[in-house]
Amino acid sequence: MTEAARMGWIRHGITEWNRLGKIQGVTDIPLSKEGEEQARRLAVRLIADGDRWDGIYCSDLKRAHRTAEIISERLGIPLVTDSRLRERSFGQAEGTTLEQRVSEWGENWRANVPDQESDDEVRARGHDFVDDFLLRHQGQSWLIVTHGSFLARMLQSLCEDLTDSHLQNVSLTVLERPANSMHSNWTPLLHNCTLHLAEPSTKR
Template structure:
């Protein structure tokens, strides 16, 4: 895996459950109208910046897929899906608010929910995706639309040094592989949502 490749990691747009503070995990919640607007704003930014993106690859969960579809259509590039980009399964915690999780499992709920997918398993499938995708698309640049907890684990697994906390909806994090190291070019950027778009 030595050829340079650039991956633009995008967290999906806003959903009603995001707004309500509910954990989604693999529960297949659609984008809200605000989430669709956010995806459009990111697409407009990418068009304005003019960088070449060869395509979009997305989680198959509809909130990510629809975000990817909006990017694909506006940029005129192909859209692929890959189940390995799905959000972590949070088991019994899915559909609960923070207050409900604290009441049921306490402050250590992230460790104590019994049937959730482990960090190790999330990283394993994520790294498998990255290695295979990079082998198939050497020298290219792709947008990768996924989920907050999954993306946080990938930033750790790829040893980027990037801050993996509080990854915002429709944020853009660009990583470039150079000599088998992943270098963060842009981290958790939402300039397209506040009008401060730098080109």
Template sequence: MRIGLVRHGLTDWNAAGRIQGQTDIPLNEEGRRQAERLGRRLQSEKYHWDYIVTSGLSRAQETGEILSQMLQVPMLEPDARLKERGFGQVEGLTSDERVARWGESWDTLDLGQENIADIQVRAVAFLEDLWSSHSQENVLIVTHGAFLANLLTALFQDKYKERIGNLSLTILEKEREDWIPLLYNCTQHLSMDTAEQSE
């Protein structure tokens, strides 16, 4: 089984540096263009994808729908376990606003954020269920940055620390026991123009 872990495209809150968490913010026009660039890349690559599944939040759902249409790959029902980490009172705020309210160490305070251990438990449970139901297929998973960072930490400890970019692609493969990383946080498709991608 191969899975492609995709972070949704850009939103206005991403562009403004606001934490989205589970607030349902839609893609902006650049986010839609990013999804199309990834779609063109995937059309030209050797990997075959059987299904797409998203978190159900609109920014991930629309990213998945764009990829589904371009690749002619069916979408599974959204899975709420793929939702972004809940950030409580912090959602909607920029870095400067967070520091102004709670100081430089705001992230050590209990402001209603979802516990890291909890997000990792739901992330790993999702993967185990996906493996149980689709072990002979390849699935694109469209989700969120903090979710992906915590999933990768749960699987690989501290091996991957780079910030997960919008519309980045990470590919993992599993044959029996462990997930093997084949590609990590790749955004090369975002810097390619349409002519390059069609060659």
């Protein structure tokens, strides 16, 4: 009997722009030192949990790739980069704070920024990735390191009843899909979990 497919979705660690409240989108901001420490803490947690992870996919943007690289090295699993996992393009809004966005486009700025990638476009490339994943990795468990807005759209699309909560940096969400399932929905086993951030520092 074929085993279920499992995906462990991870939002990248924190960056300086995250700390300043600036929206990043496809602007290629590196992971901060704090973000690197967050990734190490998640890797320690994953090892302690004892679950099998066959590999890790990540966005091609630096902040996600570095997060995945740290986890990959600690777990000793292969790392694959896929541009379909990159963050939504926010167009003119990239590099702005919330105050600046509200001033320019109003309280409903998310709907009013003229040159950003749409929800439908984000979901289309996300589902293209997931469809490929199921063809290649049915019965396997892989970690997926990506970005907040992209991940929020994907989780809502894959799990109809999942709470639409703000996804924390380096949070872990685990989804499972039974083999030969007749429907496309995934079952959430864990959502937006950051318990590993409460653990002691990994620095010696």
